[in-house]
Amino acid sequence: MSIGHSSMLPQVSTTDSGAVYHALPPAEVDDDYDSELELAFDDSATFVVDQVVDSRIWWIYFMLGCAILLPWNVLITATSFFLSRLVGSPLRATFASYLTTTSNVFNVFALAHATATSKQSSPSRRVFWSAASVTLIIILLFFSTFGYYQPSTFFFFAILCAISLAICVSYLSTAAFAGASLFGAPYMQSMISGQAAIAVVVSVVQVATTTLSVWGSTPETIAAFISNDGIGDGMTEQDSARIFFGISALFMVSTFMAYAWMAQLPAYKATVGILEQKIKLEGAPGSADETGGLVFRDTNQASLEERNQIIRVFKANILYELALAYVYVITLAIFPVITITIQPTNPNTHPLLFTAIHFLMFNLGDFFGRYICSFPIVTTWSATRILAFSVVRTLFIPIFLLCNTVQGPSRGLPVISSDFVYILLVGALGLSSGYVSTLCMLGASSLEHNPRLRQRREDVPTASTVAGFCLIVGLAIGGFGSFGVRAIICQCNPFVN
Template identity: 20%
Template sequence: MEAKEDASISLLHQTTNIPNDSFNLAYIIYFILGTGFLLPWNAFITAVDYFNYLYPDRSVNRIFAVVFQSVSLICLLLIVFVFRKFHAYVRINIGLGLYLVALLVVPLMDWFYIKGRSGVYEGFYVTVVVVGLSGVANALVQGGVIGSAAELPERYMQAVVSGTSASGVLVSLMRIFTKAVYPQDIHGLRNSAILYFSVAILFMFICFALYNVVSRLPVVKHHNKLRNEHSLNQEEVSSYSSIWNIIQTIKWYGLGVTLIYIVTLSIFPGSVTEDVHSTVLKDWYAILLITCYDVFDLIGKSLTAVYLLDNTNIALGACFARLLFYPLYLGCLHGPQFLRTEIPVTSLTSLLGLTTGYFASVLMILAPKMVQIQHSETAGILIVVFLILGLAIGSVLSWFWIL
């Protein structure tokens, strides 16, 4: 009895003596990590015009999406149910290394083998393999980073999810730059693709260095120690029963995240960029709509640093209310002429990004706090599973169903 009381006093002492995050360094690093682990995927899909030129008979983006999301989902499930005790520090470093390998293959293959030639389909098969390799890396890095942020105070999860939106904004700005500066021929396409992959490679090096720094910061070490002491003072339960208990605890949060991304991915970018047109903006219209979505997605995720909605019922209600985007977009595509113009469509797309960012961020921040601290990492990884499930279902719906 005395031992338990001493342990409780020790844990209370640690929770009231949390080291300062000097210069917000840990917060900034987690923001950069959130930006970094989505950049490789963004590089692949943003270079779609380059890949479409090289492989004109393939549905490049759709194939990339199916391969990337399915591989990520399978690997995340393996991490949760088979390799849960595989330390996050090792998983993340291995994942960053796999990202570097996958990203280096595309420009090296172009320089030494494809050389800008169209129809060299051996290159396509290799590219699909490295997209799958990126899916493995994504499961290791995204699951690991979000899982580790889940063990820390809420602001660090907010930093990670905001970083994921910053990744989209960065890539959108690069897309605008390359379209404005490079000629729209094979030389311009090759240069833009090299830019995307070079930035992603640079970010992977930065993420590798910063992650190995953040794991040594006092505030992170403090919470890791606190989690370990909680684990030692809790009764052991079987791995599978523990996982299912966590799922039962966070299931509504996970359902909300899944629903958010089903709605968003079934509309954006497919119908938004392919089914609306502007005689004024022409082929810039789709690029600007994507940029508006990414910017407002970042704003939404950043708003949780100012005001975090802690009412789960309201957050889940908002997730279901977002189903109204379907009739609203139908109105913009097939309704009165004034609804089909640039301002209504841009406004609705911005609102889609804002609500996606804010409510996904709220649920991802709150979910890991619903379980005991020693289960926070697993809860964080499971939330990523729900997220990728929503992305996968939404991607499939966008493929087979057009507004």
């Protein structure tokens, strides 16, 4: 699938100088917002900014977007492999909740530090070392598929790898999003699209390998697999995970090399180089930056100004940030911890294939949810409206609790017993997650559509990193919430461990 600056961004026209990206439609100012901003941001005005899109940089930021969510998607799609290595351990039943919760909690603290120190470290250097670290950890996971270990030992190994990946990705995402935000909306959306695209690719590989491994399964063998709590010989899960980890490591190496090349481009140095110059000149009294005329003071005063800037941006974008966090509170409370417990009603459908298809449907929905934000007709910039969309997604929790297996035999037939309807619900969960989260990320850091930034260009990187931090907070809270939702399932169905 070609995802260039012409297909993913429909408002692009070609000129003699290259592809020109036309910014998304004018901002929608909340009715209850400060009236003083109306002078600077008029609803009747049209904010159209022609910007030459460098396809080379666009694609490399697309790869960086893939790299940011690649570790997480590989971990959750390899959940079946981890569970196959934990047979006989009491930790097996709650492994998925521990995986999501611990990784996201550490992600919160790492991202908080990465955000607070984002202007004290070179973005390029952070991308380099964090991408290299992610690659090494994925290589370790790849080699883990060739051996067998004590379940408790493997449990702590998997959790430690998840935590390490979360920490490294925190620094990678803050540095990459800060750079993309300086280039503009097309590059921000390329990263967001890359995050969704990599999940689809991983899921397609998982469905393909799982289909080949369970091909020819009879209803009897499927029933035996289910009655044995989904415990087989583990070869299918092992082969799939090995492919995931191997391909992921190769992709990370490619991304590292592509970014190293991009960092030498004049366009990159002229844009992201602003941050690099500020870091180099930090502490030089009276010295000024060529592009902004910034006066650099002592380190303590600079740190205080950075904290004040973060607090100011956080308060200004509070509605976007609450909406973004709550999107992932709901998503992580359900997916994948709860959704993987839902079994097919068709006896001819193997549970492993059903689980792989459900991952693919969620990721396809997430991808298209992010993609449709390129179309003005379905795009809104109103923070209040976006927050309302986020809150309405709470309805997904009771809806999924009505699906097959969750209610259990003691409750009789489930209210939602159709596999097709369930798969559509998973797709809707992903679609709404991608759509609302993308609106939040784009709106929070947009000078053209977010009057709360008051045209302060220096606040754009901070707005994107603070929004990313709120996203991770939502993931962590959602991970904890999955324990509560699982407890509800266990009360409804004593057969679920």
